[in-house]
Amino acid sequence: MLSALKGSKEEIPDELVSQVLGEVRARGDEEAQNANAAEIRQALETMKIMDVVRGKAGLGGHNLKDMGEHKFWSTQPVPQLGEGPPIDDGYIEPPVPRDQVQQEGYTLPKDFEWSTIDINDPNQLKEVYDLLSLHYVEDHDASFRFQYTADFLRWALAPPGYFKEWHVGVRVKSNKKLVGFIAGVPLTIRVRKNVFVSCEINYLCVHKKLRSKRLAPMLIKEVTRRVHLEGIFQAIYTAGTVVPTPVSVCRYNHRPLNTSKLVSIRFSFVPRTTTLARMIRTNKLPDALTLPIREMEERDVEGVANLFAQYMTRFDMIPHFNLDEVKHQFLSGRGTGDVVHGRREGQVTWTYVAEDPETHKITDFFSFYSLPSTVIGNTEYPVLEAAYLYYYASSASWEKSKEEYKQHLKVLMGDALIVADKARFDVFNALTLMDNVEFLSDLKFGKGDGYLNFYLYNWRTAALAGMEAIGDREAGRGVGVVML
Ligand SMILES: CC(C)(COP(=O)(O)OP(=O)(O)OC[C@H]1O[C@@H](n2cnc3c(N)ncnc32)[C@H](O)[C@@H]1OP(=O)(O)O)[C@@H](O)C(=O)NCCC(=O)NCCS
Structure with a gap:
């Protein structure tokens, strides 16, 4: 049934959704028990989008009609x-x-x-x-x-x-x-x-x-x-919407920080198989950082720029930042005045670096930005404080084995979560791009129901690996551009 739908714009029939839901539930693990029809429908929709991205959706019937319906994008x-x-x-x-x-x-x-x-x-x-x-x-x-x-x-x-x-x-x-x-x-x-x-x-x-x-x-x-x-x-x-034609699709993942607030505003739900108290315990982060990291400073601009340029060669689509741009992207949004509860007045970005104690070379950095959301119609909690993973880099990617790099990345990103937690963010969001898929589930990110389509105007290239691997390109490795 699904393959008959591929690339078509038709609604996914309810029978298909409930059949798949039944089979997912039959799998029996915790995540499967919590699956619902809306999520299954989303997942099936995404499979359809993926076909469009890969250029597999045929030219016949429905798709010809689809293009005709895009009165603007077809021009x-x-x-x-x-x-x-x-x-x-x-x-x-x-x-x-x-x-x-x-x-x-x-x-x-x-x-x-x-x-x-x-x-x-x-x-x-x-x-x-x-x-x-x-x-x-x-x-x-x-x-x-x-x-x-x-x-x-x-x-x-x-x-x-x-x-x-x-x-x-x-x-x-x-x-x-x-x-x-x-x-x-x-x-x-x-x-x-x-x-x-x-x-x-x-x-x-x-x-x-x-x-x-x-x-x-x-x-x-x-x-x-x-x-x-x-x-x-x-x-x-x-x-978030599909227009002609995504070059990649990534999925949002969310790491709860303030679990009780997230449940109260219905951002998260307590699954039938657990309790709020247990969720709070599982999501609790340590107080102390694992790595010797510190906030990025002006003197780190060149080191960060070099590390970033070398690290980003891993991905298929990336930005090139010169020194001024590195300074702007990672330093200029740090706000003013003293740090109170992990943040300064007007702070929009957080950037941390690790340096080699002997050579003083910057070996790692990560950054995230603050993007709050209005909780529509909620007077108790009018704002959801969300941190979004921005760019990062680590020399472990070329100095260590694949497995060691993966472990290191997990520790680095674990520290990013701790910094965000201290700055009183409610949730930490990341997409399935760059090397994020390597640490998302281990660090207790949950898959979100939002997807982000990437587009290029006036440029042709084959689909880039985002939420799914493409050929031998692993998931995420196609996309190294993080959009605000
Ligand atoms: C996105 C938004 C500006 C579109 O305006 P609208 O009044 O709904 O749509 P219009 O009638 O003016 O135009 C429709 C055309 O714009 C295209 N379009 C709509 N949203 C688009 C988007 N986000 N990106 C690219 N094209 C888009 C449609 O595909 C359609 O073209 P088509 O006929 O070739 O398919 C409006 O819905 C909005 O402000 N939404 C909330 C903010 C938002 O989602 N912004 C986009 C973030 S990516």
Whole structure:
């Protein structure tokens, strides 16, 4: 039944879901007992997506119809659904000289106007924050909504060499209210053997009252035009939704830190086979760090940059960060003032390093960032404090055996959990990218119901290993770009 569905857009029939659920439960272990129909449906959906990613979804019937249904994406230089892997990597449309790029902004519906947002102006930054905190990404049943802070947005949108013009807003002409936003920042990436400057797109958002009016394609086209004006013709972006055509799919995993709060806000559930008290005990982390790590400082920038560059050669799609970028990504978000309960005022990133006591070389580092979510309609706990694993690196990956490296990574990431716990985060999230699959289950991360699709604009390459291995490429090893 499942193979008949592969690549199709049809709803997965209830009988199939309950049949699979029955078989999973029959397996009998704790995780299996807690499986429910919604999870099974999600997993089956993902199997369908994976086929699209691998280019296996045939061109027949349903998929032809699917592409026709993508009125916008079928006109864009992206791999189309069911196209199959390319023979060679490369662009889909050639670059064009600046004077051949459309010079005027696209025409918006008559009540709206374009507005370039100056994120260094606190009022405009607040407008973006207000739009996103009420209208940005929610989970599938509208329980949680991302609440990027103004400090976070100022940090994320202004890396070295950023273009002000790439922070694109849409306002209502009459009252100037900000109702739409999309942002791009420059990012040099390597995809397999090719290195190029791309635009990293994020924070696409349209006010809830203005949905389904095709404003999203206008925002995408306008930011694309502005990116072209800078002589850049590729982009990288992620989305929870599937559009033509993901280059990889990763799954969210969650490590509970404040178990009782997570249960209270229904982020986590107490399975029938255990009790809340037992869950709290299992998830409890030690107080003391295992490794001699310390917070990254200015003097570590070069060491971290070198370690990072060498380590990242393990993965197929990665960012290239110069010294200024390393400083920005890992140091500039540390906030100001004294550390109180593990954090400073306005802190958005945490970065720790380990150094060799003799050579003083940086041997390891990890970083994570703070991205709270609004707990919709909860007055007791209005905010879920979530830490997200960002970049990390370890020289153990080339100095030690595979097994020793894996053990070391587990200890390093265990320390990341302890640091996040001390900073009073409720949960620590990580995707199935980089080498994360090596430690997720051992460190008691649970599989989430969210997936993140990775996309490249105007670049063809075969699917990259994310939540599943592809050929002999292990799961995660395809994706070394962590998007905020
Ligand atoms: C995402 C969002 C801006 C889309 O706006 P919308 O009003 O629902 O959709 P529109 O009618 O304007 O446009 C629909 C087109 O945009 C595409 N689209 C919608 N969301 C998209 C996304 N996240 N990435 C890329 N394309 C997207 C659709 O596929 C469709 O194109 P198609 O016909 O070729 O398939 C809006 O739903 C929103 O703000 N959602 C909450 C925030 C969010 O999810 N942001 C995206 C984070 S990745």
